Each structure stands twice: as structure tokens, then as C-alpha cells.
Amino acid sequence: MEFLKFFIPSTLVSFVLINLYFLLAKKYLIIDTPNHRSSHSMITIRGGGIIIPIIILMYAFYTIEMTWYFCIGLTLVSVVSFIDDIKNILPLPRAVAHMISAFLLLLSISAEFNLYYIPLAFFVVFFFNGYNFMDGINGITGIYSSLISLSIYTTSEYLGISYDKNLVIIFLGGVVVFLFYNLRKKAKCFAGDVGSISIAFVNTYLLLRLINETKNAIFILFVTVYLVDVIYTIIERLWLKQNIFHAHRMHLYQKLANEMNYSHRFVSISYTIVQLIINVVVVLMYRTEMLYQILFSFFILVICSIVYLNSKYRQKIISINKFW
Numbered sequence: 275m276e277f278l279k280f281f282i283p284s285t286l287v288s289f290v291l292i293n294l295y296f297l298l299a300k301k302y303l304i305i306d307t308p309n310h311r312s313s314h315s316m317i318t319i320r321g322g323g324i325i326i327p328i329i330i331l332m333y334a335f336y337t338i339e340m341t342w343y344f345c346i347g348l349t350l351v352s353v354v355s356f357i358d359d360i361k362n363i364l365p366l367p368r369a370v371a372h373m374i375s376a377f378l379l380l381l382s383i384s385a386e387f388n389l390y391y392i393p394l395a396f397f398v399v400f401f402f403n404g405y406n407f408m409d410g411i412n413g414i415t416g417i418y419s420s421l422i423s424l425s426i427y428t429t430s431e432y433l434g435i436s437y438d439k440n441l442v443i444i445f446l447g448g449v450v451v452f453l454f455y456n457l458r459k460k461a462k463c464f465a466g467d468v469g470s471i472s473i474a475f476v477n478t479y480l481l482l483r484l485i486n487e488t489k490n491a492i493f494i495l496f497v498t499v500y501l502v503d504v505i506y507t508i509i510e511r512l513w514l515k516q517n518i519f520h521a522h523r524m525h526l527y528q529k530l531a532n533e534m535n536y537s538h539r540f541v542s543i544s545y546t547i548v549q550l551i552i553n554v555v556v557v558l559m560y561r562t563e564m565l566y567q568i569l570f571s572f573f574i575l576v577i578c579s580i581v582y583l584n585s586k587y588r589q590k591i592i593s594i595n596k597f598w
Contacts, residue, residue: 284329401478415465498552
């Protein structure tokens with residue numbers, strides 16, 4: 275089976291790589307120490323997601339299908355993010371690196387530069403950082419990211435669209451191994467910036483390539499749940515006059531895990547199930563008239579907004595009642 279031809283080697287290589295990284299991380303103390311903003315209570319290895327860019331780049335050297343734009347962009351954003359995991363980088367050079375990587379990502383989809391790449395690059399950088407903000411509890415990055423890539427894989431197969439299926443399989447192999455060590459009550463490692471942002475880079479590439487091939491933006495709904503949580507949290511923090519670039523615990527998933535005491539795995543799986551339902555309907559709606567697609571997209575965003583705001587409101591009421 276072609277899927278297993280790439281998936282099994284990917285998981286085996288990722289398993290070896292992540293265990294080698296554990297030895298290095300312990301030796302050089304690349305760890306995450308809990309603080310008042312953390313959603314965990316134990317010292318844990320940081321940067322376990324480094325295996326993702328490594329196996330993707332190993333695959334890139336194996337095949338000629340990957341463009342140099344993609345490889346350089348992934349390498350740049352991964353190296354900068356890993357350095358940031360070890361020693362905080364100033365916001366400006368980090369933002370510049372993210373922007374360059376975003377342009378390289380767009381050029382890897384279509385090498386012909388267009389003016390709309392400029393605003394689109396800002397959205398890509400926003401998505402990189404939003405993805406990083408959402409990496410706050412065990413399992414959420416791995417499970418949710420697996421769903422996105424699997425959705426793109428099955429959709430492309432269903433619609434008969436040209437895409438690099440082996441890249442998706444290799445990516446999934448690495449994510450599954452990471453999940454083995456992260457999707458636990460007491461995680462052995464966290465993705466770190468290198469993991470969450472490199473995963474965001476790959477999934478953004480796959481998603482934008484799907485949109486480019488179909489000439490239909492409805493597939494942006496494949497990341498609805500993340501976007502809703504990120505955007506509304508940013509709006510809330512701006513309303514409270516907080517620095518949106520500082521770490522916090524105001525996302526809904528953090529509230530559910532930290533203040534309402536739902537398990538990390540329950541919250542991560544719940545987010546993924548909601549997104550799965552949306553993705554299935556998106557694929558079914560793809561062949562309908564554009565008007566219906568627009569109405570459906572609006573309906574999904576309204577429903578998700580209502581659920582999000584209601585959940586946030588209920589959580590605040592419960593917290594106030596507990597306080598009194």
C-alpha cells in the first residue's frame with residue numbers, strides 16, 4: 275500500500291530522531307519550566323516538534339517535487355523558532371524571519387510574484403503566530419494538525435486534484451510520533467515554537483495549495499475552530515488593552531482546561547471533532563453553487579462565534595460563582 279510505503283519509514287525515523295533529541299534536550303536543559311501562565315505543572319522537554327521540519331527536509335532531499343522556496347522557508351522559520359525556544363529572540367528579527375518565510379511559502383505555490391502576495395503574506399504570518407498561540411495544552415497541536423492534513427489528503431483524492439500526497443504522509447508520520455509523547459496526562463515533551471510554527475508552515479502550504487488548485491477559498495474553513503478562538507481572543511485582549519504578543523491564558527481552550535478542569539485530551543479531541551464535522555460539510559458543499567457556499571460559510575462562522583462566546587460567558591459566570 276502506497277500510504278504505508280512512506281508512513282512506516284516516516285514514523286520509524288521520527289521515533290529515532292525524537293529520542294535522540296530527548297538526550298540532547300536533557301543534556302543542554304532545553305526544558306519548559308511552569309509559571310503562572312502555564313497549563314502544566316511539571317518541567318517538560320521543549321522543542322519535541324523539531325522532528326517535523328527535519329523529516330520534511332529529509333524528504334525534500336529525497337524527491338525533486340519540493341521547491342527550494344519551500345525548503346528555504348521551512349528551514350528559516352524552524353531555525354529561528356528553535357533559537358527562540360532556547361533563548362528569546364527580539365520581536366523584530368523574528369517577525370522579519372516569519373515574513374520572509376511567508377513569501378517563500380507563497381512562491382513555492384506559484385513562483386510568479388503577484389501584488390496580492392503582500393497582504394496574503396501578512397495573513398500567513400498571522401496564522402503562524404495564531405497556531406503558536408493555540409499550542410498550549412497536551413495534544414491539541416498534534417491532533418488538530420493531523421485532521422487538517424488528513425482533510426486535505428482525502429479532499430484532494432476525492433476531487434482528483436494534483437498534490438504531493440507523500441509530503442502529507444511523511445508529515446503525518448512525524449506528527450503521530452510527536453503525539454505519542456505529547457498526548458498524555460503528563461506529556462514527555464512539548465512542540466515548542468519550532469514544532470508549532472513549522473507545523474503551521476506545512477499545513478498552510480498544503481491548505482493554500484488546495485485553494486490554489488480548486489480556485490475556491492471555502493477550504494479556509496478547514497481551520498475555522500482555530501481562527502475563531504485566535505481572533506476573538508485577540509479582540510478581547512485589545513479591548514482589555516493588553517499586549518497581544520505576551521503569553522496569556524485567555525483562549526477558550528485554556529479556560530476549559532485550566533479553570534473548568536476538563537482534561538487536556540478531552541479539550542483537544544473536542545476541538546478536533548468540531549473541526550471534523552465542519553470539514554466534512556465543507557467538502558460536501560464544494561460542488562454546490564457559489565451563493566450556497568457563501569451562505570454556508572457565513573452560517574458556520576456565526577454558529578461557531580455563538581458557541582465560542584456562549585462558552586466564554588458561561589466560563590466567566592462559573593468562575594465568579596466559585597470566587598464568591
